[in-house]
Amino acid sequence: MATDDSDAPASPGVGRREFLKLATGVVGCGVGAVILVPAARFIAHPVGAQIVTAASAPIDAIAVADLGAAPVRVPLVAHTVRDAWATTNDVALGAAWIRRGKDGTIAVLSSVCPHKGCAIGYAAQTGRFECPCHGATFDVDGQRLSGPAERGLDPLPFSVEGDRVMVTWVQYDNGGADRKPA
């Protein structure tokens, strides 16, 4: 076995040595690829996939009669949510601020701050929405007043069925002046 290990140039052993080095590299890379390619696909499974899925039906949020000029914070509870392997009932997806103006028009705003996604609070004294994280403020209609947010609060689609306000939850991308579903 050791006979071909001569370092003398142009001896037949050098060709074998070089071949072994190359072959070692090639086979080694093959072994690596066999492991890495499936591993990459395996790891990347959730990227760009809908892993958490709520039933798309609108959520019964609140009775119209319970709404006033001041917005109320209403948790939006989905009947069924599929989260990877699990199916769970009655899962809170997020919250909405809902109010009914003097003219009877109803407004439904997502409580997610369009800046970095903190939950927006409502200050009754000032009549403004305020974000506790970075200080963005919005008027009662959700229009941007001050702070780092680049757009106003995101309205959520809703309908009124009988005396109930039915809201569809949408998670929007944080940041940016345009509203894009996440």
Added chain:
Amino acid sequence: MGKLLDWLDVRVGYRDAAASWRAPVAGGPSLLHTLTSAMALLLIVQAVTGALLALYYSPSTGAAWASVAYIEDQVPFGSLVRGVHRWGMSAIVVVAGAHLVLTAVRGGYRQPRELTWWIGLALLAVMMGYSVTGFLLRWDQYGYWATKVELGYATDAPGLGRQLTQGVQGGNQFGNLTLTRFYALHAIVLPALTLGLVAAWRRAARAHGPLPARGTDAPAWPHQTFRNVVVAALVLAALVAWSIHAGGAGLDGPADPTGLYDARPQWYFRPLYALVNVAGSLRTVVALGLPLLIVGLLAALPLVDRRRPRGTVHAVAMVGLGGFFLALATLGYSSARQDRRGADAALDRRRDAIAHDARRARALAKRNGVPAPGGLAVYTTAPFYEARRLWTRECASCHAGDDRKAPVLGFGNASRAHTRSLLLNPLAPEHFGKSPKIANDENTMPAVDLPVDEVDALVELLYAESGAKDADAAKVARGQTLFDDGTCSDCHERVGTEPSTGPNLAGYGSRAYLEGMIRDPGASHRFGAMNDMPRFADELSPAQLTSLTDYLMWLRTAAPADVAALDQ
């Protein structure tokens, strides 16, 4: 680049470390040395696949099975990753066994290599630990019951057996703590032990070479390295090929503590299982003692056989150990033969049932997800699960079977053919013949004795009551006349909720009619005084009533194959 590497070398001294990998191989390159690198590759494969699985696995009774089923059936290459991880363990046993045999035959345990030998044995014990802790994590029938048995024997160990087992198990029965503890052992504690032992083994083995040298020392690179890489590639190819051939790691249905399961060990524990089963009252002694005996015998080798290689003691030890392991292998093989398919029909049937549950549970989990209570709840997501449970509990005793006391409910009910048969012979056994009050009441309905076309018209009238869109209007009109002018209307109303002797037939065959019949069959516009059936309006919740009615409505137009498909 060179400067950067110099900078790095001054700080961490990587060149010396790298040089140690190039140290000459004692005795020159050989295929035997490749076993070590094959083992290294297998350990790396286990670490990589283990880390991949940890990206998805969730160790709790509610999520363990569900998350494993998710990996198996929904994550790309999930089945391959699980398969390689599971069979990688078997490959480790094979390679470690080969290494151990070669080392022993070559006297590689003798002075000054005793420590290398003992560290190797400790590593082997740690590998067994991976196997025991790993299978439980699946929380399927196999993992649950196999581990139950293993821990059962551990509990019987004298002294602190019970306390230690409960410590590992996290209490006196299987639960969330069992999973978190087994997971921590499997994925943190044992890997840490492995790393330490591998480092110690490598240091000890490097000092003298793993085996007594036969040739002259020679550099590892590239001759030994090439052999290592080729063998590693072959081992990996064999592992992947086998795990695909074996259908991956396999996954039974979720662990069912109430179920019947024929727990059998992994192949490397088969001999132990076989011996335990013939050991009678000594089963605990054998189960706990045999592994200790094996490790003890192997560990004692360097102490007993310490003279020259190829001496008498060595030969006796090798033949003795060889015979011992051959006997164990034979026992294991014959035990596995007894369980092979076709050897025991009852066992095959139980296994088929387990395999059926596995297919069904996994298909449901993929389609519907697993409800929060955990794996077993997946069965409740099957179509009409609740309704069929209610049917069995509340309805079947009277409406199905030979001992029934009411009409047969099910396929074809309220169809034209069914209604015709009912009109022509209301007291047939499949209709009201077995209903005590109706069958024996003097006011009970006589068979309709009319020409065929008139029966047709009445059938069509009742068929139209169900709301069917395809009723023949002319026949219905004729049926109405016959109904109102003939004897039907003596006992039956056909509008609203007017009380009558027989049931008011408004909406006969419709969903509302059926649900009303379930809610309150004894109402004055239904069977009234002739009613035999309990009232369910207060027994069942509105949701239960709805689902039961849905099921019965579905059943009418279903075929037996559709019902069988619900269980697939």
